[in-house]
Amino acid sequence: xxxxALIGAQDVQKLVDAVxxxxxxxxxxxGIGLVFGVMRLVNFAYGQLVMAGAYALYLSSRHGASxxxxxLVCFAVxxxxxxxxxxxxxxxxxxxxxxxxLVATFAISYLLQSIAVLWFxxxxxxxxxxxxxxxxxxxxxVYVAKITxxxxxxxxxxxxxxxxxxxxxxxxxxxxxxAADFVTARLLGVRGNAVVAAAVVVSGALAATVxxxxxxxxxxxxxPDYALRDTIFVLVAVVVGGIDRLLSAxxxxxxxxxxxxxxxxxxxxxxxxxxxxxxxxxxxxxxxxILVLLFRPTGIFARRGQRAVERV
Amino acid sequence: xxxxxxxxxxAGPAALLVLVGVVGSFMDRAREIEFRNALVATAIVVALYVxxxxxxxxxxxxxxxxxxGAFAAGEMTVPADAKEGVLPNVFSLIGDHTIGNAESLxxxxxxxxxxxxxxxxxxxxxxxxxxxxxxxxxxxxxxNILRNWEKIGPGPQTLSTVPETTDLLQGTVGAIAVVACAFxxxxxxxxxxxxxxxxxxxxxxxxxxxxxxxxxxxxxLSGALSGFAGGLLVHARGTLExxxxxxxxxxxxxxxxxVGGMASLWGAVLGSLLVSGLDSFLLNAENGQIPGLExxxxxxxVVVGAFMALELGxxxxxxxxxxxxxxxxxxxxPSGQS
Numbered sequence: 001x002x003x004x005a006l007i008g009a010q011d012v013q014k015l016v017d018a019v020x021x022x023x024x025x026x027x028x029x030x031g032i033g034l035v036f037g038v039m040r041l042v043n044f045a046y047g048q049l050v051m052a053g054a055y056a057l058y059l060s061s062r063h064g065a066s067x068x069x070x071x072l073v074c075f076a077v078x079x080x081x082x083x084x085x086x087x088x089x090x091x092x093x094x095x096x097x098x099x100x101x102l103v104a105t106f107a108i109s110y111l112l113q114s115i116a117v118l119w120f121x122x123x124x125x126x127x128x129x130x131x132x133x134x135x136x137x138x139x140x141x142v143y144v145a146k147i148t149x150x151x152x153x154x155x156x157x158x159x160x161x162x163x164x165x166x167x168x169x170x171x172x173x174x175x176x177x178x179a180a181d182f183v184t185a186r187l188l189g190v191r192g193n194a195v196v197a198a199a200v201v202v203s204g205a206l207a208a209t210v211x212x213x214x215x216x217x218x219x220x221x222x223x224p225d226y227a228l229r230d231t232i233f234v235l236v237a238v239v240v241g242g243i244d245r246l247l248s249a250x251x252x253x254x255x256x257x258x259x260x261x262x263x264x265x266x267x268x269x270x271x272x273x274x275x276x277x278x279x280x281x282x283x284x285x286x287x288x289x290i291l292v293l294l295f296r297p298t299g300i301f302a303r304r305g306q307r308a309v310e311r312v
Numbered sequence: 313x314x315x316x317x318x319x320x321x322x323a324g325p326a327a328l329l330v331l332v333g334v335v336g337s338f339m340d341r342a343r344e345i346e347f348r349n350a351l352v353a354t355a356i357v358v359a360l361y362v363x364x365x366x367x368x369x370x371x372x373x374x375x376x377x378x379x380x381g382a383f384a385a386g387e388m389t390v391p392a393d394a395k396e397g398v399l400p401n402v403f404s405l406i407g408d409h410t411i412g413n414a415e416s417l418x419x420x421x422x423x424x425x426x427x428x429x430x431x432x433x434x435x436x437x438x439x440x441x442x443x444x445x446x447x448x449x450x451x452x453x454x455x456n457i458l459r460n461w462e463k464i465g466p467g468p469q470t471l472s473t474v475p476e477t478t479d480l481l482q483g484t485v486g487a488i489a490v491v492a493c494a495f496x497x498x499x500x501x502x503x504x505x506x507x508x509x510x511x512x513x514x515x516x517x518x519x520x521x522x523x524x525x526x527x528x529x530x531x532x533l534s535g536a537l538s539g540f541a542g543g544l545l546v547h548a549r550g551t552l553e554x555x556x557x558x559x560x561x562x563x564x565x566x567x568x569x570x571v572g573g574m575a576s577l578w579g580a581v582l583g584s585l586l587v588s589g590l591d592s593f594l595l596n597a598e599n600g601q602i603p604g605l606e607x608x609x610x611x612x613x614v615v616v617g618a619f620m621a622l623e624l625g626x627x628x629x630x631x632x633x634x635x636x637x638x639x640x641x642x643x644x645x646p647s648g649q650s
Contacts, residue, residue: 042441042445097440098440098441099369099370099440099441099443099444102370102441102444102445103370103444103566103570106563106566107563107567107617107620108617110563110613110616110617110620111613111614111617111618113613114612114613114614114617115614117613118608118611118614232448232452235445236445236449239445272463273461273463274457274460274461279456279460280456280457280460282452282453282455282456283452283453283456283457285452286449286450286452286453286456287449287453289445289446289449290434290435290446290449290450293438293442293445293446294434294435294437294438294446297442
C-alpha cells in the first residue's frame with residue numbers, strides 16, 4: 001500500500017484503466033494473430049467485425065431484446081460475418097501473396113464501413129447494453145469502474161479458454177500444426193478448410209467479445225468507423241510484438257493497449273510541438289512499428305534466433 | 313517497330329487524357345469539376361504506379377506525399393490578406409510569404425520528393441507485408457502531425473481560400489506530364505533494372521542490380537510526382553482538410569490502380585478514369601440527379617469497394633484474361649512457401 005500512497009489515487013485509476021485497454025487489445029491481437037498463423041493473412045477488416053457486433057447489440061436491444069439475447073445475437077452476427085468473409089473472399093486468395101491479401105482486406109473493410117454508412121448513417125448510435133457497468137466502486141479512496149474489472153477478468157478467462165483449446169483438443173493441435181506448416185499439415189490429414197474455419201470462428205468469437213466490452217469501456221457511440229483506430233493500433237501491436245507466435249502477438253497487443261492507456265492518461269492533452277502531448281500517440285506508435293520492422297523484424301517478444309516466416 | 317509500339321504506350325494514355333479535357337470543356341460547371349477531378353486522380357494514381365507497378369512492392373505511403381504537396385502548395389498560395397484568418401498559428405516562413413501557382417507546384421514536387429527520399433532510405437529495405445505496414449505507418453504519422461501541429465498548417469481546421477488554378481487545361485497538361493515522366497522512367501535504364509527486380513529479385517541481384525537503390529529511385533520519383541499531383545489537387549478543390557488526403561484517398565487510389573492492373577501504365581490511366589467516372593456517376597445518383605436511379609448516400613463507396621474486393625478475389629487466370637494489357641507478372645509473385 002505504500003506504493004499506492006506514493007503515486008496517488010487518481011494515478012492508480014489511470015493505471016487500472018490502461019490495464020483494461022491492454023486486455024481488450026490483447027483479445028483483438030489474438031484474433032488477428034490466429035488467422036494470420038493459419039492463413040498468413042493480416043485482416044485489416046477485423047475492426048469491422050467489432051463494429052458489426054456493436055451495431056448488432058444496438059439493433060437487438062432497440063427491438064426489445066434482453067441483455068443476454070443481445071449478446072447472443074452479437075456473437076451470431078460476428079461469427080457469421082467472419083465465416084462469410086472467409087468463404088466469399090479469403091478462400092479465393094489462398095494462393096495470393098500476403099501483400100495482395102492485405103489490400104483485399106483493406107477493400108473489405110471499406111465495403112463493410114460503407115454498408116454501415118448506408119444502413120445507419122454517419123451520426124452514430126448509442127449501444128445501451130451493459131452500460132450500468134460504467135458505475136464505479138471504491139477500494140479505499142480509489143474509484144474503479146466495474147467494467148474495468150469485468151474486462152480484465154473476461155479477457156483472462158477468454159485467453160485461458162483459448163490456451164486450453166489450443167493445447168488440449170484435437171482441433172487445437174491441428175490449428176497449431178497448420179500454423180507451423182500448412183502444406184505438411186494437410187499432407188498429414190489435417191483438413192485445410194476445417195482448420196481455417198475453426199481459426200475464423202474463434203477469431204470471430206474474440207471480436208464479438210470485444211464488441212460487447214469496448215462500447216462500455218470506451219465511448220458507447222457506435223459509428224461506421226467504430227474500432228477502426230483500435231484495429232490499426234492492434235495491427236501495429238501484433239507486428240511490434242511478433243506476429244509469428246500467438247503469445248508474442250498477445251503480449252504486443254497488451255503492451256500497446258497499456259501504453260496507449262498510460263499516454264492517454266498521463267500526457268498533457270495539448271502541446272506546441274509534435275510528440276509532446278497525447279494527441280500524438282498515433283505518431284509515437286507508428287514510429288515504433290517502423291523502428292521494429294527495421295531493427296527487429298520478428299518482433300520484440302519473439303524468441304531469440306527465430307526466423308521470420310514472412311518478414312514481419 | 314518496337315519504337316512505334318512504345319510510343320503508343322505513351323500516346324494512347326495521353327490522347328485519352330486530352331479527350332477527357334476536351335469533352336470536359338463542353339460541360340456545364342458542375343460536370344466540369346468531375347472531369348477536373350478525374351484528371352487529378354489520374355495524376356495521383358500514375359504517381360503511385362511509378363513505384364508500385366515497377367517495383368512490385370506495396371506502398372500505402374504515396375498519399376502521405378500527396379498530402380505534403382497539397383498542403384505546401386495550398387498554404388503558400390493563400391492570398392496574403394487571408395493568411396492571418398486561415399493559418400493563424402503557422403511559422404512566419406509560411407505566414408509571411410505568398411508564391412504563385414507555378415512555383416507552388418514546383419515546391420510541392422520538391423517537398424514530395426525530399427520526404428520520399430528521407431522515408432525511403434530506411435524503408436526501401438522492406439518488401440511484402442512489412443513494406444505495406446511500414447508505409448502505412450508513414451501515412452499515419454503524416455496524417456497525425458498534419459492534423460494536430462498548427463505551426464505547419466491549419467491543423468484540424470479546413471485550409472480554404474486557395475486559388476482554384478487547376479482548370480481543365482492545367483489538369484490535362486499536369487496529368488499528361490505525370491504520365492510522360494512515368495513513361496520515360498519505365499523505358500530508362502533505371503526503370504528496366506527495377507522491373508527486373510520485380511520479376512526475380514535473386515536473378516536481378518546476381519546481375520549486379522542494387523535492389524535497394526533502384527527501389528529508392530522509384531520511390532523518390534513517385535514521391536515527387538505524388539507531391540505535384542497533390543499541388544494539382546489542392547488547386548482544383550480550393551479547400552482541403554487532412555481527412556481528404558488520408559484513408560479514403562488511399563483506398564480509392566489503390567482501387568483505381570488495382571482495377572486497371574497494377575503492372576501497366578495503360579492500366580493505371582484507364583483504371584483511374586473508369587473508377588472516377590463510376591464514382592461521379594454514383595455520386596450524382598446519390599444526389600438524385602439521375603432520373604429513375606435514386607441511390608442512398610454511401611452507395612458510391614459500397615460499389616467501388618465491392619468492385620475492388622471482387623477484382624482481387626477473382627482467380628488469377630480469369631483476371632489475366634480480362635486484362636490483356638497488363639504485361640508481365642502481377643505484383644509480387646508468390647515466392648513459394650517461405
